[in-house]
Amino acid sequence: MHHKKGRWLALIAVLLVLCGVGGWFGYRRYSLGVISDKQIIKNINSHLLKNNPTSKQTKSYAKIVKSTTRTLDNAYVKVNPYGTSPLTALMIFKTDQAAKVTYTVVGKTDNTSITNTVKGYKTTHQVPIVGLYANYSNQV
The missing domain is CATH 1.20.5 (Single alpha-helices involved in coiled-coils or other helix-helix interfaces)
Structure with missing residues (x-):
């Protein structure tokens, strides 16, 4: 028991x-x-989008890339190119020789600069620039 x-x-x-x-x-x-x-x-009241709201801008920028004669000194630059990210820009230009593009957005203080390299060597460049400061004269 x-x-x-x-x-x-x-x-x-x-x-x-x-x-x-x-x-x-x-x-x-x-x-x-x-x-x-x-x-x-x-x-978040999310819903599926069946169309691409940026496709019109993408086609427009593709035309600019195809027809541009602009060089690095007078590049086409559009801040907030898709209307969705105000602290970005799109830069379009051509080079005589194929080149790999690297850019730096200079930070406001030490160790806050952002550097990015675009993949591949090309003569026509469509460079997305990220890391811009709001209400500030950015140096790229």
């Missing part, structure tokens, strides 16, 4: 530990505010 009582107590202790661990994980999940993908989409 004494052994049966000990087994029951051990079983109850194991169940209590399992319930405690499960409760702790459940508490952590909900206390951290984890929500499902479906709830996130509902919360």
Whole structure:
């Protein structure tokens, strides 16, 4: 009889530990505010776009790239070229020889400059510039 009582107590202790661990994980999940993908989409009122709102601008810039005679000294520059990112620019120009383009947006303080290299060697360049400062005369 004494052994049966000990087994029951051990079983109850194991169940209590399992319930405690499960409760702790459940508490952590909900206390951290984890929500499902479906709830996130509902919360941000997201919807699928079936057309590309930037395709008109992309075609326009492709025409400029194709027909440009501008050089680095008088490059075509458009700030916020797609109307969605005001701290970016698009720079279009040609070079006589194929070149790989690297640019730096000079930061306001030490170690805040942003340098980017565009892939490939080309003579016609369409360079996306990122890291511009708002309300500031940026040096690129």
